[in-house]
Every structure is written in structure tokens, then in C-alpha cells.
Amino acid sequence: MIPAAFEYARAESTEEAIALLVEHGDEAKLIAGGHSLLPLMKLRLATPAVLVDIGRVPGLSYIEERGDEIAIGALARHHDLETSAVLKEQVPLLAATAHQVGDPQVRHRGTLGGTLAHGDPASDLPAAVLALGGTLVAQGPNGRREISALEFFRGFLETALGADEVLVEVRVPKAAGAGWSFQKFNRRAQDWAIVGVAAVVNGTTGVALVNMGSTPLRATAVEEAVRSGASVVDAAAAASHGTDPPSDANASSEYRRHLATVLVRRALEEASS
Amino acid sequence: MTVGAGTFSGTPVRRVEDPDLLRGAGTFVDNLKIDGMLSLAFVRSPIAHAAIRSVDVTAAREMPGVVGVYSAADLDLPDAPALMALHPAAIRPSLAKGTVNFVGDPVVAVAAETRAAAMDAAELVEIDYEPLGVVVDMEEALDPGSPAQFESLGGNVVIGLRTGSEDPLAGADVVVRGRFENQRVAVVPMEGSAIVVDPTGTDFDLTVHLSCQMPHVARSALAKLLGMDPKRVRVIAPHVGGAFGAKHLSAEGVVASKLALELGRPVKWVETRSENLVAMAHGRGQVQYVELGLRRDGTFVGMRCRMIGDAGGYGGFGGILVLGQTKLMAQGVYHIPAIAFDVAIVTTNTTPMGAYRGAGRPEAAAFVERIVDMAADELGMDPVELRRKNFIRPDEFPLTTVMGADYDSGDYGAALDEVLRLADYDALRREQDERRRRGDRMQLGIGVSTYVEVTGGGAEFSEVEVHEDGTITVKAGTSAHGQGHATAFSQIAADQFGVPIEQIRYVQSDTALVARGRGTGGSRSVQLGGTAVLQTSKLVVERAKELVAELLETAPEDVVVTGDGRLGVAGVPSKALAWGEVARVAAERGAPLLVQHDTERAGSTYPFGAHVAVVEVDMETGRVVPIRHVAVDDCGVIVNPMLVDGQVHGGLASGISQALWEQFLYDDDGNPITSTLAEYAMPSAAELPSFVTAHTETPSPLNDLGAKGIGESATVGSTPAVQNAVVDALSHLGVRHIDMPCTPERVWRAIAAAQAGTLPDPWREPRSEMAGFPREGAAGEELERGAESVNL
Numbered sequence A: 001m002i003p004a005a006f007e008y009a010r011a012e013s014t015e016e017a018i019a020l021l022v023e024h025g026d027e028a029k030l031i032a033g034g035h036s037l038l039p040l041m042k043l044r045l046a047t048p049a050v051l052v053d054i055g056r057v058p059g060l061s062y063i064e065e066r067g068d069e070i071a072i073g074a075l076a077r078h079h080d081l082e083t084s085a086v087l088k089e090q091v092p093l094l095a096a097t098a099h100q101v102g103d104p105q106v107r108h109r110g111t112l113g114g115t116l117a118h119g120d121p122a123s124d125l126p127a128a129v130l131a132l133g134g135t136l137v138a139q140g141p142n143g144r145r146e147i148s149a150l151e152f153f154r155g156f157l158e159t160a161l162g163a164d165e166v167l168v169e170v171r172v173p174k175a176a177g178a179g180w181s182f183q184k185f186n187r188r189a190q191d192w193a194i195v196g197v198a199a200v201v202n203g204t205t206g207v208a209l210v211n212m213g214s215t216p217l218r219a220t221a222v223e224e225a226v227r228s229g230a231s232v233v234d235a236a237a238a239a240s241h242g243t244d245p246p247s248d249a250n251a252s253s254e255y256r257r258h259l260a261t262v263l264v265r266r267a268l269e270e271a272s273s
Numbered sequence B: 001m002t003v004g005a006g007t008f009s010g011t012p013v014r015r016v017e018d019p020d021l022l023r024g025a026g027t028f029v030d031n032l033k034i035d036g037m038l039s040l041a042f043v044r045s046p047i048a049h050a051a052i053r054s055v056d057v058t059a060a061r062e063m064p065g066v067v068g069v070y071s072a073a074d075l076d077l078p079d080a081p082a083l084m085a086l087h088p089a090a091i092r093p094s095l096a097k098g099t100v101n102f103v104g105d106p107v108v109a110v111a112a113e114t115r116a117a118a119m120d121a122a123e124l125v126e127i128d129y130e131p132l133g134v135v136v137d138m139e140e141a142l143d144p145g146s147p148a149q150f151e152s153l154g155g156n157v158v159i160g161l162r163t164g165s166e167d168p169l170a171g172a173d174v175v176v177r178g179r180f181e182n183q184r185v186a187v188v189p190m191e192g193s194a195i196v197v198d199p200t201g202t203d204f205d206l207t208v209h210l211s212c213q214m215p216h217v218a219r220s221a222l223a224k225l226l227g228m229d230p231k232r233v234r235v236i237a238p239h240v241g242g243a244f245g246a247k248h249l250s251a252e253g254v255v256a257s258k259l260a261l262e263l264g265r266p267v268k269w270v271e272t273r274s275e276n277l278v279a280m281a282h283g284r285g286q287v288q289y290v291e292l293g294l295r296r297d298g299t300f301v302g303m304r305c306r307m308i309g310d311a312g313g314y315g316g317f318g319g320i321l322v323l324g325q326t327k328l329m330a331q332g333v334y335h336i337p338a339i340a341f342d343v344a345i346v347t348t349n350t351t352p353m354g355a356y357r358g359a360g361r362p363e364a365a366a367f368v369e370r371i372v373d374m375a376a377d378e379l380g381m382d383p384v385e386l387r388r389k390n391f392i393r394p395d396e397f398p399l400t401t402v403m404g405a406d407y408d409s410g411d412y413g414a415a416l417d418e419v420l421r422l423a424d425y426d427a428l429r430r431e432q433d434e435r436r437r438r439g440d441r442m443q444l445g446i447g448v449s450t451y452v453e454v455t456g457g458g459a460e461f462s463e464v465e466v467h468e469d470g471t472i473t474v475k476a477g478t479s480a481h482g483q484g485h486a487t488a489f490s491q492i493a494a495d496q497f498g499v500p501i502e503q504i505r506y507v508q509s510d511t512a513l514v515a516r517g518r519g520t521g522g523s524r525s526v527q528l529g530g531t532a533v534l535q536t537s538k539l540v541v542e543r544a545k546e547l548v549a550e551l552l553e554t555a556p557e558d559v560v561v562t563g564d565g566r567l568g569v570a571g572v573p574s575k576a577l578a579w580g581e582v583a584r585v586a587a588e589r590g591a592p593l594l595v596q597h598d599t600e601r602a603g604s605t606y607p608f609g610a611h612v613a614v615v616e617v618d619m620e621t622g623r624v625v626p627i628r629h630v631a632v633d634d635c636g637v638i639v640n641p642m643l644v645d646g647q648v649h650g651g652l653a654s655g656i657s658q659a660l661w662e663q664f665l666y667d668d669d670g671n672p673i674t675s676t677l678a679e680y681a682m683p684s685a686a687e688l689p690s691f692v693t694a695h696t697e698t699p700s701p702l703n704d705l706g707a708k709g710i711g712e713s714a715t716v717g718s719t720p721a722v723q724n725a726v727v728d729a730l731s732h733l734g735v736r737h738i739d740m741p742c743t744p745e746r747v748w749r750a751i752a753a754a755q756a757g758t759l760p761d762p763w764r765e766p767r768s769e770m771a772g773f774p775r776e777g778a779a780g781e782e783l784e785r786g787a788e789s790v791n792l
């Protein structure tokens, strides 16, 4: 419960953070809200030699309208998302999903950038960003680049971010008036989802799954079924196609497949009602 | 509130403990800082069963701040303390010797100037393990060929006994049978184990600040293990963040004490949360094969129980509880004329078992109440009616049960009537019918339990002294760790002295300040410690009355406690002396108003009650939501109803949690897979419904207060009510049993099996080894007595 020794550097700007990452290479790790990284460090499952703290970099906590998108700074906390008037109006799915993360303490510390960069398949917000078809902006020594959410999650706790890149912004299309649903199934209020489903119905249908494989997943089989006119029940039956859900103390993979079917059906029903 | 004799007891006086706790003035062990104090960290086995080939501490020793790194070979350590040894062959050393027997077994201790330094160095200790065969499952441990922890035991069976009736099911028209798992749970107090050992004081050779329930017991144990004079050892239990049966002098505490003596410096060890989940004793852990024989009309004929108790690594003493309290309470609140009770207690390569809230009684109530519900289902009777039909009646007390328990008093029907009234049972059944007819996604389950448990027993010490400033010091040998004794016991004393509660100073939990005591466990405190305070206060009042009679020239019988802090002559308000004045005169005469007194040994008391649990089950996912819980618990005469409700609320949370959420799990290799609170499903208030609590008050004839224990009752009563509710929600589908915890997946599987017509039989025969155990003899009886006396 006490992390191994590490050096600590507080970055005052994104550029400084990137410079520190370049300087320390593999040894360094960014820390934002610390609510995924610190638990791993306390259990000594992560032992970074240098922590580069971006938590106080100014100007990265915005939530603003930009054309037909909403742009969100990587340091916006879950609490900022769940209480944002703009989000509630334009992308209620994201606000509602943020409200389901952990408990109030977690939501006051954890950041949107952190939860995406961590790439945990069991986390909630990545699925919402996936279902919405969001765009992520990474900044490195050579400037900024955009990554589609669909391309971002590469493997278990692995993303498309380079070792010297900072995730600086997340953009999602405005969807005022769209149907949406976030279904989270867990045993205790503050738990991660055993299975979760994010859905948006806005002309097209976007569906993403929590904890059904090694990354946050887009439920492409469900989306295709909906596109080709399948009923909600039939589309939901495809919920676990192409997934590889884990078995753990909470649920077997068989049960997760069953839950995915039920929860996708409920999500589609709610989003289309 | 007007102050006067007799006005505090029975009222919800606010806790006098809370201002300190709320202002952060707590004295928890980890708050303690002593100059020169070292911090201790343990290197624990990552393997469930292995021979230790070699231990290399060189790198660890060279780390900055490290004072010493020790394995068993480096220290002349006594064995680990045990509240009861199960078998002379199953001995646990304080640090592992030769083999490790569970994941978490401490092998090496690191002493360093800071906690961080100790932990960093612990990472560098190299231990070479040679893995041995592992047994995790308690039924597999019955196999004589299973990998044994102690060669001289020749297997993993520590105790195997057949007891009771030879043919208990004879004459039954119907026999219902079930195999029930009473799962292993972790205790998870808010504060883990913690100890500071200080050898530098002048008044004592060793001063020990220990987060524990029984400081005097810990002192005796420590002095004995270290070969010290108990009088030279002082144990203080400061504020304790919960104990629930599991907080005693531990193996690690012995190592800390030994090192403090060796190094001549204070040593602190404070468990981390992840350590706590594997190092502190676990509780429950039984597999129960139960067969109940009945007549067609529902009358119980007899019951056959074949029980396996998991003792965990080294034969943890908690394994004995199946033969102790579980066996003692196997008859529950019913007439069951014949009972057979066969027991196997086995070692497994898991965390050693100990006592946890209820310690053997919840396991009894769970199987009795489960089999009674199965029987009601089988006979097509309402579970309430079947219970009523077989209750022990109020006019039958005192009563010695078939299991040898001396039930003191009870009115089981009254508690049941009250709980059904409060829950509006008939309306609930109507709603259940409607939901079933409509085929609702959320089905309703209604679970009933009627229970009796056993608490207290023994004697207790108290000391009461009136000072010249009119304040009164009250001491007792019990040791509160959250319960509120300072409030309750002050209420009892204030009533005798007719003074405001603020005038009482309550002292406990320090062997230097309280002459002797048995501590707190087994819900014993108010009935024994409280009675001791009552009796001692009365002795002081009597002595004062004699003195006052002399001073005011009247007869002692005419002296009364006035209720405004004085002693006066009955009917003559002007003739009275304040308590301080009486104390002053008494001191002048060389006989201060101070009495030390031990109660006589009293028999155990038997609290009881009835619970109704209401759950909703999501038929698509199997998710269970507890939506109501009504508890009527009878703990005899109540001293402080608010404190009692506090105990009930906590007890309900832990009991409901066993039914629905908690289970400590291992993989096949003995690796714990619920070793952080992210995996181990401790619930929070968010998961629990509001509780409805009420009480019937049937006095116990065994103590002056008429009180029985309440610390564990709600845990005993709630678990079976909730489990019964879950099964009840699905009973129309043919589901007859679901093991605890009733997780969404288990419930979903039961629903799916019912729909597919593939429901499993809730019964199978236990392993054949049990039939070969010897029938009870003198040795067995002695073990049982020992087991019953482990009262936690």
C-alpha cells in the first residue's frame, strides 16, 4: 500500500510534459487524476521511476461547443462531465455515463483523458466515446494528431498513444435530441461494470460494450443488424458476436455474454423510445 | 431529561464516545508516535503450499534505514497464539518454519526506521520455494490422499467425530435433504490489525498498544509466550476500528513484541488493507449436509447433520466452531426430538479460520432455517405455519435442548407475530401472487427466519469509586471497540447514584487501570460487564448508606439516593449529603468509597428473534435487490435502545451481505482472487434498504439486568431470511435452493435451469470418509466443551 520510490515532476504546460516524457523515456509515466495509476502503484503492480504530473496544466479542463462537435479538454474531471450544462444538452449520454463512474470521490479526481489513456476495458467513459464515434487529439514532440476513437484502443491497457504523447482533447459529435442509453450492470454501486452498454440512436445507431473483451469494444454486429433492419431483440442477440469476455470472480464469460444480450436490448429499447 | 435514580436505563442516551471520534481525537494505534520507534513489514508467501528452500536477506539488509531482517531461524520465537489449539500436531509458528501453508503466511520480518523503508526492503528478500501439493476445497481435504500440511496428522482431517442420535430419521413420513455451503468470508474491520510494542517504559517491561477486543487475555497470552511476568506487561486497547471476533494477539504481534525486546526499541506494525484480507483470520466456511424428517402434518421427527468445517492453514481455531456453537445451536427454536451431528474439521491451504460476528451461530441458523423452508415447500405449507407448529413454547423455559443447550427464556411466537405485523406479511404474499400472475420481470421474494443464538456466559469484573469532587469512576473488564459501553455502563451506574451521566468517568481496556477482565466477544458485555457495574455500584451505595446513616443519625434503611446527586433521609429533604461529601468522610476514615467486585459465573443467555426479508429478483439477469428488511430481535431488557439499534443495523448489514455479496475465493492453486476491496464484495449503504427494527423484551433470569447479547443477533437472523427470500422468489419455478452468496450469476443459472427443466438436485451424499469417523467419546466431549467455551 506504499508505492515504490519514484521521482516527481510537475509539468506547467503540455509542452513541458512532452519534454519530460522525451527526457525520461520508458521510465516516465504521466499522472492526471491518479485514480487508475495510483492504485496500481500502491500494489506495486506499476513502478514508474518518474511521475510527470499534468494534473495542474492550465487550460485543459474545458467543455465547449465547436461547430457541430463538443470539445473537451483531457483534464476535465468526471464530475465536470456529469454536471456540464452543455453536455447535458448536447451529448447527454456522456454526462450520464460520467455520473455512473465509481463514487463522488473518484469522479472528482478522475479525468476523461486519464480514463481513455488507461484503456481499461472495464471503464465506462471509453464505451460512451466509442458509441458516439468520438475523435481524440494527441500532442507529441512533432505537434498534434487526431485519432478516431475506433482506432484508439489496441489491446489490454494499450492505446494508440505514443510514449511521448499527451492526450489533450476529446471531441464528440453534438447529438441533441438523439436517443441514448447507458446500461451498467454491477453488484455494488461503486463497482466497475460487470458488463456495460452505451448506445446512441441518431439516424445511425452506435453501440459499445464495457468489459466484454480486452479493450472497450464497438458492438459492430449489433450495429450492422440494426442497419439491415433487424428487430431490437434480434439485433441484441448479436451483442456478444466477436467478443471475448473474461471470466472472473464476478461473472463467467458465458454469463457476460448473456448479460450483453439483455443489456443491449434494454439499451436499444431505451434509446429508441 | 430529569436526572434521578433509574432515569437513564432504557433510554436512548447519546453516545458519550462520539465527540472525540468526530473531532479526530481518536487514539487508534497508528496515530501513536514514539521517539525511536521502528516500523515492521512482513514478507508473505505468494504460494499456498511450499517448502522453503532458502531465504536470502542480504540485499534487504543493505537498504537504507533497515535495522534488521529476520526469518524464523534468526529469532527464538514462540508459536503463534491460538485461542484454542485444534490438535497438538497442528501448530502454527509465528514466522513460517520449513513450509508455508497459505498465501499470506508471514516468512520474514523487516524492521526499519520508516514504514516505506521496511516495505522497500521487503521487496528485496529472496525466498526460494519448492511448491507442494495444494488443497483448497474442504471436501477434497477429507480425502486421505490429499496433500497434508502436517505429516503426523496423516491427512487433513484434524477432527472427525460422529455424535448424537444413531437413527434420527426413523418414523419420518417425509425427509427433505439439502447440501448447503456456508461460504468463507473475510472480516474486513475498518481498521486492520495494529500493534505498537514499547520496551522503553519504566513502569513496565513491555507496554503494548494493541487493536484488540480482550486486552487482559492478550496480556496473559503474550506474557506466557515470551516467558514474562504478566504484571510487568501492560496491554492497552485504545480506540479500535472494529474487530468482529477477529482481533486478538496475532502471529505478527508476537514477532513485533519479540523484536521490540531484542532491539530495545519501540516497534510498530500496522497491517495494510491487502494484507488484512489474507492475514486476518477468515470466518464461516462450512459445508452442511442436512436431512430433516417430518410427519405429513409438519411435525419434526428428527434431523441428521453431516458437517464439514474448514480450519484453513495450520488448523485455524475457527474450524472448531462447527463442533462448538454450530452444533450447540443446531436445534434452533424448534422441537426436534432426535439429532445426529457428524463433524469433520479439516485443514486447507487457505487463510486460517477464526471467529467472525456470530462465530458458529449464524452457520447453525442458516442451515436450520434453510431446511425448514425446504420442508415447507415440500409439504406445500406456508413457511410461517410450519415454524409455528414446531416452536418451543414460552411455558417450556428454562429448557435443556437435545444438543445440551440450556435455553434461559424465550417467546418465539411473539417475535414472529410482531415481525409479520410490521412487514404486513399477508399483503406481501398478495403482491407476490400478482407479480407472478402478471409474469413481471421483477419478481418478489419473501423470506422468513426465526432464530435463537447463544451469548455471554462466565463472570466479569468491575470497580467503582466515588471521588471527593463528586465524580464517580466506573471500570469494567470488558473492552468496547465501537459498541458504546462508556455510554451504556455509565447509564447503569448513574441510575444507581442518581447523578447526571457527565459525573461518571468510564475506564476500560487498559490492564494497568483495570485489575482484570475477559474483554468483549460473544455479545457478552452488557449482560456480564454491565451486570458487574450494576452490582458493584449497588455495593458502593450500600456502603455509603451506612456511613450516611451514621452521620445523619438514622437507620441505613431510611437512607435513600435522592436523585439530585445526594444521599438523604427518606421524607426529610433537608437532611442530605452530596456524594462528594460522603466520599470525603469515607476517605478520612480510611475506607474510601471504592469497591472491586466480580460477578458470579452465570450461564449463557439465548437471544432470539424473527426477521422478514423482501427482495426483488430481476428474472432476466438474476440480480437480487434487497428492498425491505424487518427485524424483531429480543435481547432481553434493553439498557439503551439507540445503541441496540446500532448493533442491529450493523449486524443486518453483515448478515445480508453474507447472503448476497461476500465470499472470499481462491483459485485451484490456492491463490486468493478477492484480495482487494475491488474484488471482495463488501457492500456499502447504497446496496442496503432502510431497516425496520423492533424488539420484544423477554428478560433473562440469569443476570440482574435481565439482558442478553445483541452484538451478533441481527447477523444470525438476517442471513437466512434473505437467502430464503431469494429462493422464495423463484420457488414457483421449482427452484428449491441457491447457495450463498446469491450472486446474479447463480440466480440467473437457477432461473435458466428451471426454464430448461434441468434444475440440479439440492442433495447429494457427503464423501464416504465421514461414515468411518469414530463415535463420540470422552475426547470428543472435551473438545466440544472447549469449543463451546471459545465464546466470541
Ligand SMILES: Cc1cc2nc3c(=O)[nH]c(=O)nc-3n(C[C@H](O)[C@H](O)[C@H](O)COP(=O)(O)OP(=O)(O)OC[C@H]3O[C@@H](n4cnc5c(N)ncnc54)[C@H](O)[C@@H]3O)c2cc1C
Residues within 6 Å of the ligand: A029, A030, A031, A032, A033, A034, A035, A036, A037, A038, A039, A054, A074, A100, A101, A102, A103, A106, A109, A110, A111, A112, A113, A114, A115, A116, A117, A118, A122, A123, A124, A125, A161, A165, A166, A167, A168, A190, A191, A192, A193
Ligand atoms: C474506487 C474506484 C472506483 C472506480 N470506479 C470506476 C468505475 O465505476 N468506472 C470507471 O470507468 N472507472 C472507475 N474508476 C477509475 C477512474 O475513473 C479513473 O479515474 C480513471 O479511469 C483514470 O483517470 P485518471 O485521471 O485518474 O488517470 P490516472 O490514474 O492519472 O492515469 C491513468 C493512466 O492514463 C495515463 N494518462 C492520464 N492522463 C493522460 C493524458 N492526458 N495523456 C496520456 N496519458 C494519460 C497515465 O499515464 C496512466 O497510465 C474507479 C477508480 C477508483 C479508484
